Amino acid sequence: MKHFLHVNDIDSSASWLSLAAECKKEPFKYEKLGKGKVLGLLFFNNSLRTRLSTQKAAYHLGMHCMIMNIGSEGWALEFEDGTIMDQGKAEHIKEAAQVISQYCDVLGVRAFASLEDKEKDEAEQVLNGFKKYAGIPVLNMESATGHPLQALADLITITEHQQTKRPKVVLSWAPHPRALPQAVANSFTSIMRNNPQFDFCVTHPRGYELNPEIIGDSPVYHDQNEALKDADFVYVKNWSASNPYGAVLNNDPHWMITPEKLGKAYFMHCLPVRRNVIVEDAVLDGNNSLVIEQANNRTYAAQAALIKILESL
Numbered sequence: 001m002k003h004f005l006h007v008n009d010i011d012s013s014a015s016w017l018s019l020a021a022e023c024k025k026e027p028f029k030y031e032k033l034g035k036g037k038v039l040g041l042l043f044f045n046n047s048l049r050t051r052l053s054t055q056k057a058a059y060h061l062g063m064h065c066m067i068m069n070i071g072s073e074g075w076a077l078e079f080e081d082g083t084i085m086d087q088g089k090a091e092h093i094k095e096a097a098q099v100i101s102q103y104c105d106v107l108g109v110r111a112f113a114s115l116e117d118k119e120k121d122e123a124e125q126v127l128n129g130f131k132k133y134a135g136i137p138v139l140n141m142e143s144a145t146g147h148p149l150q151a152l153a154d155l156i157t158i159t160e161h162q163q164t165k166r167p168k169v170v171l172s173w174a175p176h177p178r179a180l181p182q183a184v185a186n187s188f189t190s191i192m193r194n195n196p197q198f199d200f201c202v203t204h205p206r207g208y209e210l211n212p213e214i215i216g217d218s219p220v221y222h223d224q225n226e227a228l229k230d231a232d233f234v235y236v237k238n239w240s241a242s243n244p245y246g247a248v249l250n251n252d253p254h255w256m257i258t259p260e261k262l263g264k265a266y267f268m269h270c271l272p273v274r275r276n277v278i279v280e281d282a283v284l285d286g287n288n289s290l291v292i293e294q295a296n297n298r299t300y301a302a303q304a305a306l307i308k309i310l311e312s313l
């Protein structure tokens, strides 16, 4: 039984990319694989793309999909062991996960970082709680520290548009009014490092350092213009600071991506994106934006991950 929790669960980029391409060309090719199987999708946070593209992927695979906004419609869940549950939380993950697993064959979970307790976020309490107690394969639909389905869709998109053998790919921080998770930046960095054919670097203001274990030996620039020089793909994302954890330290509008900064490079963002805060209208409305195609590829990324899971059952 396979889970899809992290980009490291992509055992071979080449084979996953060709599987996704096969699904894009012929979406119903694996329709029989999921027949009679139920995919449960649990959302502790909002979603547009993840919810609809995963549901569409399930449809292509012949699976039935059950969706619950568990964060707002379900009982508040307790994740700690041995707690006296006399406060607000009505149900323990131990029962909830076992019950759900009787209804579903595969379980997708979206549970963002709290951005309050770094240790708990890094322990992936929610995702690992379901993995531990559900006993069925778990699909990460953005957890506290990662968004591997997004990273796979991004890898597909870059591969489809690259014009040279070793394109330069820059991950750039951009300002945002709210404190956002590091999950997207983490998974994008990990998938770039797992595919060293890309000339990858990161740029962010001081104070926004990502986890050093994830960054590894990737070059990091505090000067955005220096990082963007000769870029082929510019992947833009806000994330909150690491110290103090979850803080907004910088709102400098000079980090916003403009057509001048982008030059000839392609613009990428996972969406949803704040116009004229993260990126100027002219970039999103111009020919170099890949954001719509990235969102399209979410369906085939989810389909590839679900095929690998279904084949392991």
Ligand SMILES: NCCC[C@H](NC(=O)CCC(=O)O)C(=O)O
Residues within 6 Å of the ligand: 142, 147, 178, 180, 181, 182, 183, 184, 238, 270, 271, 272, 273, 274
């Ligand atoms: N999965 C796509 C990104 C989800 C989330 N963005 C957000 O919450 C943006 C919300 C806002 O713009 O208010 C994030 O950054 O991880």
Ligand SMILES: NC(=O)OP(=O)(O)O
Residues within 6 Å of the ligand: 046, 047, 048, 049, 050, 051, 142, 150, 270, 271, 272
């Ligand atoms: N990119 C992404 O995961 O979008 P949603 O948050 O809308 O699912």
